[in-house]
């Protein structure tokens with residue numbers, strides 16, 4: 001793929017600037033893959049909009065000269081609580097692909113997607129920061145076992161199992177655009193499944209590699225065999241969260257897949273409090289979906305999340321500026337988080353409780 005970007009692009013200032021810059025660079029098909037949600041995209045919009053509806057209650061007369069944004073996650077101390085969510089096919093967005101993302105994410109956790117266009121082992125050999133591997137279960141227990149084993153052997157610090165995609169959702173933009181991987185790109189982590197197409201005549205970036213029969217029994221086997229902590233991604237219901245803790249997961253990601261699978265599910269920030277209550281502190285709860293400002297990060301922490309993940313914003317950064325763009329997107333969010341903490345009168349994430357949220 002030729003790269004239309006100037007060699008040294010100016011770095012935009014906010015995540016919305018990055019979104020505009022990225023969308024201006026991408027064709028409609030790749031832009032649709034990035035931005036798209038399921039069906040009428042209500043849940044995608046709600047994810048961001050519901051953050052705006054939560055008001056802050058800033059406390060005055062606090063010494064906020066020293067701020068601590070660090071977060072402990074599965075035995076690793078991170079400088080800040082902003083992780084990179086798993087997203088597929090990074091070589092569509094920038095010639096550096098997942099290598100550029102890993103370089104930009106060096107100070108935090110990058111969750112590498114099963115749908116990556118770079119092999120996990122190649123990334124792990126060069127990555128400066130901690131990598132987790134995200135698994136889309138396929139209907140082949142041996143393949144799943146080998147994939148997880150390979151990722152852990154290569155250095156994955158955790159396995160994230162995506163539970164919210166037993167089948168594909170309604171992705172109208174994909175139907176309209178017929179995006180497929182260009183020649184020369186593949187999904188190495190999907191093995192033989194990466195070569196499958198839903199219909200050889202129909203172009204599609206997706207592959208019929210999902211396991212519609214995946215149940216608690218299969219997850220329990222992965223937990224037992226992984227040799228690394230297993231984190232469940234795609235949880236909205238409190239009762240599911242309680243079941244997952246009983247199954248031995250080491251963490252839960254409250255996520256609706258960026259609103260990409262089932263439209264009209266609630267915004268993740270609305271689902272978070274119920275999950276946090278059900279989990280009762282037994283494992284960390286993380287959240288993704290609609291994080292666009294440092295205040296969003298702070299609100300999620302105040303409602304009980306240990307950390308957050310960003311999906312589309314990292315891809316905007318990758319598209320507009322490669323590794324520098326990814327790094328800057330994370331820096332912008334972190335800087336905004338620090339400002340929000342200082343202005344709310346909280347000096348550490350542990351001190352950010354629901355009292356900094358305005359209650360009527």
Ligand SMILES: Cc1cc2nc3c(=O)[nH]c(=O)nc-3n(C[C@H](O)[C@H](O)[C@H](O)COP(=O)(O)O)c2cc1C
Nearest residue numbers: 085086087088113162257258288289290310311312
């Ligand atoms: C282009 C794109 C590809 C994605 N690919 C995956 C994936 O391979 N596996 C997965 O579990 N989630 C995937 N997701 C969902 C993200 O991990 C995450 O849940 C979502 O993007 C969070 O919402 P946000 O984009 O508003 O930050 C993808 C999201 C996008 C936008």
Ligand SMILES: CCCCCCC(=O)C(=O)O
Nearest residue numbers: 088115165168169206260
């Ligand atoms: C729709 C079936 C597989 C999706 C894999 C990538 C992904 O999670 C996403 O695009 O979202």
